[in-house]
Amino acid sequence: MKFLLMTLISHQPDPISQEKKTPAERLRDVVETAVLAEELGFDGFAVGERHEDPFISSSPPVVLSNIAARTSTISLFTAVTTLSLLDPVRAFEDYSTLDNLSGGRLELIIGKGNGAAQAELFHVTPDDQWDRNREGYELFRALWESDSVTWSGRFRPSLVEAKALPRPLQSRIRVWHGSATSKSSVDLAARYGDPIFSANVTNPIEPYAELIRHYRQQWEFYGHRPEDALVGAGTAGFHIAETSQEAVAAYRFTFEARLAAQRSAGFPVVFDSVEDLVERGSALIGSPQQVIDKVGRYHEQFGHEVIHLSADADGVTPQQQRRSLELFQSAVAPVLRERISSRPLASQRSTLKEVLV
DSSP states (O other): OEEEEEEOOBOOOOTTTOOOOOHHHHHHHHHHHHHHHHHHTOSEEEEOOOOSTTBOOSOHHHHHHHHHHHOSSSEEEESOEETTTSOHHHHHHHHHHHHHHTTSOEEEEEEOOOSTHHHHHHOOOTTTHHHHHHHHHHHHHHHHHOSSEEEOOSSSOOEEEEOOSSOOSSSSOOEEEEESSOHHHHHHHHHHTOOEEEOOOSSOHHHHHHHHHHHHHHHHHTTOOGGGOOEEEOOSOEEEOSSHHHHHHHHHHHHHHHHHHHHHHTOOOSOOSHHHHHHHSOOEEEOHHHHHHHHHHHHHHHOOSEEEEEOOOTTSOHHHHHHHHHHIIIIIHHHHHHHSOOOOOHHHHHHHHHHHO
């Protein structure tokens, strides 16, 4: 199994001190956490894309380029790239540049995005976001794989023998399709032979397991070998300590702050206590053995090879966060790597090519 740290770069007052860092300080924290992730042995680091409060992750390629300059072995992910909002040509230019600068360590997770702000900023609506996502993906893929593209679509001007530069380092980049509950995303992934990344955050396991089963069915329908399907999954929270009691106590403040925010905003509450979240949700909160057991239970349903964990230290001290990450790498990751086989990520494929050459 492979392990990523992931952040949406939320920009809010610290739940404990109530102090709010500047955007510059918050962004530097993200880069330093990515450096730590490589130091501790994580396989990848993912930066999300959001265009509304309380997030400042509107430009993942810029943040990931900074991380690329500070690291050398960790794979770099987006989580997600909102192709429904972006000009595919400009997105290609950004990510092809990043692919070159990072030495071919880049993988993308794409998705339609969410939130009301995207309609205001980009004039993308629920009526056209899925079509925009599909069209953006198809053009992005064509630009990546060919240096001469003739294309026409609904949402941007046509191209005639267009050449987008720079040409990428990876001749074919792995593009994951991120999805919460939509069959549109997994259908598109299955058609093109791409992996999916299940959000696996808001609900108990059942709807996510159902969607992954649908993906595997569609994968075979489109003529792909069953064993080639590739699945990743997120987690709803993360904190590990030597005992479950210590882990839950440390995470309780974070959970209760988020629960209060959900209720204040009028969002439906799925898990009404941290104990409920640990019991029925995907959150990895507990002792190392509890986390190993939970990942194993989810793997039985998902068959996933990659998971992402929160890179943020909301509600816990930096020292607690670092200890949690260290404990995961020393006591959890080795067991799961041995039990659950997984295919190489971009940085590992790049290293393998260098060895073979």
